[in-house]
Amino acid sequence: MGMKAMVYGAFGERLREMVMPDPAVLDGGVVIRVRAAGVCRSDWHAWQGHDPDIKVLPHVPGHEFAGEIAAVGRGVRQWRAGDLVTVPFACGCGGEACEECAAGQAQVCPRQYQPGFSGAGAFAELVAVPSADFNVVRLPEGVSFAAAAALGCRFATAFRALVHGDQAAVKSGEQLVVFGCGGVGLSVVMIAVALGARVLAVDPREDAREKAKGLGAEMVSGVDEALEAVRVWTGGRGAEVAVEAVGRAEVCALAVRSLRPRGRMVQIGLLLGKHADPVVPMGLVIARELRIIGSHGMAAAAYxxxxxxxxxxxxxxxxxxxxxxxxxxxxxxxxAMTTNEGAAGAVVAAW
Ligand SMILES: [Zn+2]
Ligand SMILES: [Zn+2]
Known part of the structure; x- marks a missing residue:
C-alpha cells in the first residue's frame, strides 16, 4: 500500500510525486481522503525555508483542503467514514486543560497542529488530522470540495478578522481600507462589502485592483498614493478600519497611518523573514487611540x-x-509564485 504525495527533500527543491506510507490513524483523530487542496503563498514561504515550523524533511506541504473521511481513530464520536469535511489550517489540541481551546480559540492554541507545516499536509491522497471532534468541520450541501478548500485559510482568516466582536467587528457604513488584493485581500473586500462596509482597495497591480472593484470596492488606489486616496475618500478623517493583507513592514506602517482617531488596524498578511518586526508608528497609536489586532485563522467552532x-x-x-x-x-x-508576486485568487488542485 501507499499513497501518492508531492514531496520536497530540501527547501527550494522542486516538488516530486512520490509514493509515501499511508498516514497512521491516531486515537481521537481521522484520516481524510483529499479531494481538493488550495495552493497558498504560505506553502511557498514554507518551501523557501521561511517558516520555522518545518523541522523535518522530506516534507509534504498543503494546508487548505477538503475531502472525505477515510479512517476514524479510537474515541472519535462525531465522524464516520464517508463524511464530507474540511479543516481549519490551525488545529487546536482540544485538551480540556488548554485555556485557548476551552475558550473556543483553537487558532491560537499553544500546542496547535498545522497539517502541511507541523506535519505532513494535503498535497497527497490522504492527510491525518488530530482531535477530530474538535477540529473537523462538516461541509454543508452545495459547498464544493474546491470552494471549501479555498475557505480554510485566507477566507476564514479574513472572516474572523472582520466579523468577530473581539476582532475588528466591522459595521455597516464604515469605511475600510484594505492593503493588498491577493487571495486574502480580495476575501476581505468580499466580506466587508457583505457586511455593508464601504471599501477602498490598495494594490500596485491594476488587474488586482480591477478584481477588487468587481467584488464591490468603491474606490481603488496604488500603494504610493494610498494615504492621499484615503484622505480624499474620507474627507480628511481617515479610515475606521485598515487591513494589512500583504505582509510587508512598510505597508503595515501605512495601514496604521491611514486610520482616523479610535480606528482599528488588523494585521492578516504574514510577516516573515525581513518583514517579521516592522517599525510601527506607535506615537500615532497613542495620539489617536488606535487598536492593532492580529488575526490568525479561525477555529472550527466558528465555521x-x-x-x-x-x-x-x-x-x-x-x-x-x-x-x-x-x-x-x-x-x-x-x-510560479516565485516570479509572480502574489497572483490574485486561490489556485485549487482538484483530484
Ligand atoms: Zn493558506
Ligand atoms: Zn489547545
Whole structure:
C-alpha cells in the first residue's frame, strides 16, 4: 500500500510525486481522503525555508483542503467514514486543560497542529488530522470540495478578522481600507462589502485592483498614493478600519497611518523573514487611540456562521477561486509564485 504525495527533500527543491506510507490513524483523530487542496503563498514561504515550523524533511506541504473521511481513530464520536469535511489550517489540541481551546480559540492554541507545516499536509491522497471532534468541520450541501478548500485559510482568516466582536467587528457604513488584493485581500473586500462596509482597495497591480472593484470596492488606489486616496475618500478623517493583507513592514506602517482617531488596524498578511518586526508608528497609536489586532485563522467552532453566509449566497468564495489545476500541476503552481508576486485568487488542485 501507499499513497501518492508531492514531496520536497530540501527547501527550494522542486516538488516530486512520490509514493509515501499511508498516514497512521491516531486515537481521537481521522484520516481524510483529499479531494481538493488550495495552493497558498504560505506553502511557498514554507518551501523557501521561511517558516520555522518545518523541522523535518522530506516534507509534504498543503494546508487548505477538503475531502472525505477515510479512517476514524479510537474515541472519535462525531465522524464516520464517508463524511464530507474540511479543516481549519490551525488545529487546536482540544485538551480540556488548554485555556485557548476551552475558550473556543483553537487558532491560537499553544500546542496547535498545522497539517502541511507541523506535519505532513494535503498535497497527497490522504492527510491525518488530530482531535477530530474538535477540529473537523462538516461541509454543508452545495459547498464544493474546491470552494471549501479555498475557505480554510485566507477566507476564514479574513472572516474572523472582520466579523468577530473581539476582532475588528466591522459595521455597516464604515469605511475600510484594505492593503493588498491577493487571495486574502480580495476575501476581505468580499466580506466587508457583505457586511455593508464601504471599501477602498490598495494594490500596485491594476488587474488586482480591477478584481477588487468587481467584488464591490468603491474606490481603488496604488500603494504610493494610498494615504492621499484615503484622505480624499474620507474627507480628511481617515479610515475606521485598515487591513494589512500583504505582509510587508512598510505597508503595515501605512495601514496604521491611514486610520482616523479610535480606528482599528488588523494585521492578516504574514510577516516573515525581513518583514517579521516592522517599525510601527506607535506615537500615532497613542495620539489617536488606535487598536492593532492580529488575526490568525479561525477555529472550527466558528465555521457554521461563515458557512451559513456561504450557503445563503451572501458570500461567494467560489468567485475568488483561480484556475483549477490537477495534482501533477502543483509543483509548477508553487514555482510560479516565485516570479509572480502574489497572483490574485486561490489556485485549487482538484483530484
Ligand atoms: Zn493558506
Ligand atoms: Zn489547545
Amino acid at each position: 457554521p456562521e461563515m458557512l451559513a453566509m456561504v450557503g445563503d449566497g451572501r458570500l461567494r468564495p467560489e468567485r475568488l477561486m483561480g484556475r483549477v489545476i490537477g495534482f501533477g500541476e502543483i509543483p509548477g503552481a508553487l514555482e
